[in-house]
Amino acid sequence: MTNVEDLPLNSFHKRLTVYSAGGPFLDGYVLSIIGVALVQAGPQLNMSASWEGLIGASALIGVFFGGFLGGWLTDKFGRQTLYTLDLIAIILCSVAQFWVQDVFWLFVLRLLIGIAVGADYPIATSLLAEFTPKKYRGPLIGALIVMWFVGAAVAYVVGELLLHLGPDGWRWMLASGALPAVVFVILRHGTPESPRWLANKGRVDEARAVVRRVFGDNASLESLSADEHGERIDTKVLFRSGYGKRMVFISIFWTCSIIPLFAIYAFAPKILDALGLTGPMANIGSAVITILFLVGSLVFVLLINRMGRRKVILHSFLWSGVALLGLGLFPQSPALVILMLFAAYAVFIGGAQILQWVYPNELFPTEIRGSAVGLASSLSRIGAAAGTYLVPWSLVELGIGMTMMIAAGITLLGFLVSWRMAPETKGLSLDEAAAL
Template structure:
């Protein structure tokens, strides 16, 4: 057996589950950070009557940081290794979260959330890559698909916490809401110490003996035979746009952009969105929305196992686009409510694939850079969406905003049709 086949076929161990927990903890913090900011914006709008531009800056402040973190730390992980950056990213997350307790003015929040985004973006690129390179193929789809449920749990925690905050609005509560991730981040950081380097990355750097040591220590009951002929070298700065890889790079980027742009645009400003669409009375307090998001994330795990990636993605983008168009053209309150409920359910379900699809699009030498680049591109889209949504709604109306978001989803459908990988589970080098 060669290296890929043996590691892909290895049994699931407690080490795998520990790594899953430590990787997706960052996504829970990200979900919390993006969920809570909508209610912080609502507080400042009530207390200081901030403009739509300032609302957009607050809502999108973490996303440029996610862009830089994904790009820079992702490339560093391909060059210097996964495990060092796995620690560095959470040091950044911890420090930025803690400082939000002390610097909670609007400029301070914007700056610190930008820094927080750098850490989260880097952890997206490095963590998903490290996890994907350790997991056996049989369980990879489901475990990487936990991205969306875990992110959604963080988001729901933010909404639940903010619901108390809405009833007792004061600066002290704002500080606690913003700085809350510092506690979990410190605990996670301590548990990450000692995580080994990816043997797949070590093999790609011709560090054969180091790769064998890692495999012997963490897979003592499984003999892993390394095939040194599988070593490949590709320079990250050029390889993502080489003749062999550019289609995967383009698809991964558009796929991620077309999911997160409407997701972040709508749910970052959920109180604002519901205010502009009072027909959605069943979601006015956010309770039903939380249920649909959580159920959608869990439903997405089942869909990931049952259907090929490409088929799941094509159907999801098509239905999501139609849901938003229905919100514009429908007259019935029931139809509008059901359409938004289906949209919430399905966009949470397809978000599972962001953790599964991206690592499968790239070879080892480019995997962290590729995931990082796609994540970075998605954060540009998300930043534009969250910054422009309140401005577009105020200037042109909710209908125009929804039609633009539906166009984004249909672009995702077209990108999937032309460039998506085919098949269901892929071996990682």
């Protein structure tokens, strides 16, 4: 009999990775498409700079509520049921955006979309972590963030095309998020429940049945049923003992890695315009930089097992922070230099991005894994939403140079915190990593 965590990678693992990538893809898509849509929607809905910032941050605010709610629900009721319900909510709200007539209702709909996206993070990543062999867990969970950048890149391309449909192009942009959501709902249908979660709830026979159906009769459930005999752990443990320290680390590094990134994505055309890239070049530049974010994430997915989690996060924060510092110190540089510095940031920050879901899924036990991912996601979005909201104000009042300097400071803070607190979990089973 072979332990589930020592099994070779099979077609089920690969399919589950693709299905679980739906949430990150939609997050990247809906967050990025708003940056292009605001070019038309802003004047039509008479948005002030404050409302533009609030609309840009609305999905992030929603993720704050959805992350912890989804984590709590998936730990309590299981991963399978919620795996498609959250995407159905995204479909309905995306379509509703087409008919919105004022800025308030646009904010409400994007807030609801953010709640659904945030709920998907702990649901999908917990399910994937609990099915995946330890040898492949880091690369496969890390690969989910790649789909965030794929979604963002597709959004910029689609947005640029739909801008030419006329004054209602922005409506089609915002409604277009429903199409990929429908595809992922269809793909996710029939996904089994996590055997780890079933065993933890005392439903060992059901867990064994899932393992046999997915992996065959030679797969062992022993490691999965271990939690069933241990101490019952509730969400309060997230704030106690060693778990509290882990939650602090994950929340801070996650926040520091996404504040600059989300702010740039929400307002990339405006930021590039402020740096001297105007008109269509700003949107094209946004798409190119997004592709480089994708490249950086893929590079670190390939390196995460070779370098280890700790080295990946330290190098990622350090060199991406240096790149942002260069943009802050030399904002009037030639366009080629600006693009090269943005490219360096995009590639190097990929390491911190892929670890956003790897670390919390490895450092917490089955009973609270979903809640941990959800809470860390929620807490990180407080800073990300505030940063996104303040970008238009910062560009006007402080200028592009100081805006980039602030982004660099936040990124380098992530390096310092990770240097002090980041553990190494490479090669450990989920039980071993949670017991560090």
